[in-house]
Amino acid sequence: MKxxxxxxxxDELEPVLRAGADEIxxxxxxxxxxxxxxxxxxxxxxxxxxxxxxDMRRIIETTRQAGKQAMLVLNAQHYTQAQAHCLxxxxxxxxxxxxxxxxxxxxxxxxxxSTLNLNARLHLSSIAACRNSEAAKLFESIGADRIIFPRYxxxxxxxTMTQSLPNLEFEAFVLNDGCIYExxxxxxxHLPQHHGGPICMDNYxxxxxxxxxxxxxxxxxxxxxxNEKNYAEWAWYKxxxxxxxxxxxxxFGPCGLCAIGDFVRSGLxxxxxxxxEAPLARKIKSIELVKxxxxxxxxxxxxxxxxxxxxxxxxxxxxxxxxxxxxYPEVLQIT
Numbered sequence: 001m002k003x004x005x006x007x008x009x010x011d012e013l014e015p016v017l018r019a020g021a022d023e024i025x026x027x028x029x030x031x032x033x034x035x036x037x038x039x040x041x042x043x044x045x046x047x048x049x050x051x052x053x054x055d056m057r058r059i060i061e062t063t064r065q066a067g068k069q070a071m072l073v074l075n076a077q078h079y080t081q082a083q084a085h086c087l088x089x090x091x092x093x094x095x096x097x098x099x100x101x102x103x104x105x106x107x108x109x110x111x112x113x114s115t116l117n118l119n120a121r122l123h124l125s126s127i128a129a130c131r132n133s134e135a136a137k138l139f140e141s142i143g144a145d146r147i148i149f150p151r152y153x154x155x156x157x158x159x160t161m162t163q164s165l166p167n168l169e170f171e172a173f174v175l176n177d178g179c180i181y182e183x184x185x186x187x188x189x190h191l192p193q194h195h196g197g198p199i200c201m202d203n204y205x206x207x208x209x210x211x212x213x214x215x216x217x218x219x220x221x222x223x224x225x226x227n228e229k230n231y232a233e234w235a236w237y238k239x240x241x242x243x244x245x246x247x248x249x250x251x252f253g254p255c256g257l258c259a260i261g262d263f264v265r266s267g268l269x270x271x272x273x274x275x276x277e278a279p280l281a282r283k284i285k286s287i288e289l290v291k292x293x294x295x296x297x298x299x300x301x302x303x304x305x306x307x308x309x310x311x312x313x314x315x316x317x318x319x320x321x322x323x324x325x326x327x328y329p330e331v332l333q334i335t
Contacts, residue, residue, distance in 0.1 A: 001264055001294060004071075004171060005287050006276040008048035010055040015280060017066045019287040024063060025071040025103060027276060028056055033086055042087065043073045044127060044183075048277035053093065060098045069100035073276075075125035077187065078106045088113060095120040104128075105184075107142060114143025121145040126173070126272075129184025131157070133164050140168055146269065147171070151179050155259060155328050159266040169269035173327055175286050177274035178238035178254035201239055237324035246314035249285040255320075256327035257290065257310035261297045289313065307331070 002022035007013050016024055027049035029042050040046055050056060056072075063070040072094045074087050087109060091102050095118035102118075104110045105125035114122055123146040124130055124139050130147050139147065146169035149158060153172065162170045179186070180200055188199050208224055210216065216224070236242060240253030256263075256271070263271060271294070273286045293310055301309070311320040323329045 001260075001268055001298075002270040003287060003290055003294065004270045004272045005283060006048075006273065006278075007059070007283070008050075008276050010050065010058055012280050012283065013059055013062055015284055016287065017063065017068055019284045020291040021068065021273075021287050023069045023071060023100075023270060024059070025073055025276075026050055026059060027073045028090065030090065033090075036086065037083060041076075043075045045073075045276050056094065056099075057097050060094075060100075063100075064098060071101040071103055071123065072099055072120075073103045073125075074109065075103050075105040075127050077127060077184075079109060084109050084112060088116070091118065091120070092116065101146070103148070107139070110139070110144060111142040123148055123169075123171070126150045127184050129182065133161050136161055136165055136168060140165070145169060148272065149173070150182070150184055151254070152327060155262050155266075155330055158263070158268070162267045166267075170267075171270040171272055172256065172263060172268055173254070173274060174256040174260065174263075174271035174290055175273045176240060176251055176254060176278070176282075178240070178327075180235050180238045201235065234324055237319075237322065241319065241325070245282070245285070246316065248314070249281060250289045250314045251282060251286055252314065252316065252319055253325060254327055255310075255325045256331075257293045258307050258320075258326075258331040259328040260290075260293050260310075261301075261303055261306050262328075262331065264297055 003020060004023045004025060005016050005021035007016050007024050007026050013024065027043045027045055029040055029049045029051055031051065033042060034040055060070045079087060091113050094102065099120050101121040101123050102113065103123045103125050104113065105127035110122060122143050124144040126148045129150045130136050130139055131150060131153065136147050148171045151173050158172060238254060240251065244252050260271065271290065273290060275283065293306060296309060297306060311317050319325055323332060326332065
């Protein structure tokens with residue numbers, strides 16, 4: 001099972017490959033896109049993209065020489081016709097240079113690029129929110145070679161889809177960058193934390209009132225305050241525990257390490273580490289952490305061994321025990 005990891009700059013490529021990534025993905029915003037459309041994003045990430053074709057070529061060539069694969073991200077929910085035309089040209093250039101796969105969310109763009117019969121494979125982005133076998137069949141019929149599951153799928157749902165559609169590849173999130181709603185229905189752009197972060201994580205203040213016009217009693221006031229506190233705690237976990245890390249540099253926050261054994265048994269092709277905009281050190285440590293669990297699974301470790309290792313390796317089992325960090329919380333109940 002392959003480990004998929006991001007890069008945001010050419011200088012990150014070799015360290016990410018050395019750390020153990022089998023497939024790398026990157027975004028690109030060429031100068032002609034910015035000059036034509038006046039925006040600095042093609043995909044859902046405004047920052048963390050390369051900008052020149054020379055870097056794209058180097059990424060593809062270096063990755064190929066390492067025996068790994070390079071993937072280009074074009075994963076906004078939709079594009080205008082003019083934008084789609086520009087992206088088709090970018091996809092053609094990426095494929096002609098030897099790129100391996102293109103990650104797409106817009107069904108119309110997926111279909112248009114599929115008709116070109118490029119050498120690059122087409123991967124359906126998690127942002128397309130493909131959650132069942134019938135949807136996967138539809139996307140397969142218009143060109144998808146791999147389905148990237150959206151966040152927070154059930155393990156049983158993943159197994160059903162992978163085993164009922166043997167001609168498709170499947171990929172699931174395993175570490176970093178949660179979403180407190182459903183990114184497939186979100187039309188905002190995530191900014192890095194120092195630029196304000198995502199809108200959904202703003203510190204909103206609420207005013208409560210009763211429909212009957214009466215005042216809240218003390219019990220009701222305390223319930224409302226407890227609810228706000230609990231929500232803030234839950235959102236903190238989903239937003240990478242405030243981007244905190246263990247003493248070894250391993251990331252806290254959204255995690256599916258304990259489910260890697262289930263992924264292998266379900267026939268999953270790849271597991272995805274999120275965080276294109278993250279610092280290089282965070283990417284490297286994320287790959288090392290995921291690889292340490294995957295390698296144990298491939299050596300035959302039992303479910304309980306993997307659960308014990310994955311919940312102890314960061315020396316904060318309390319964060320795991322909360323269940324809030326889990327992409328797949330049901331795995332905590334498997335013995």
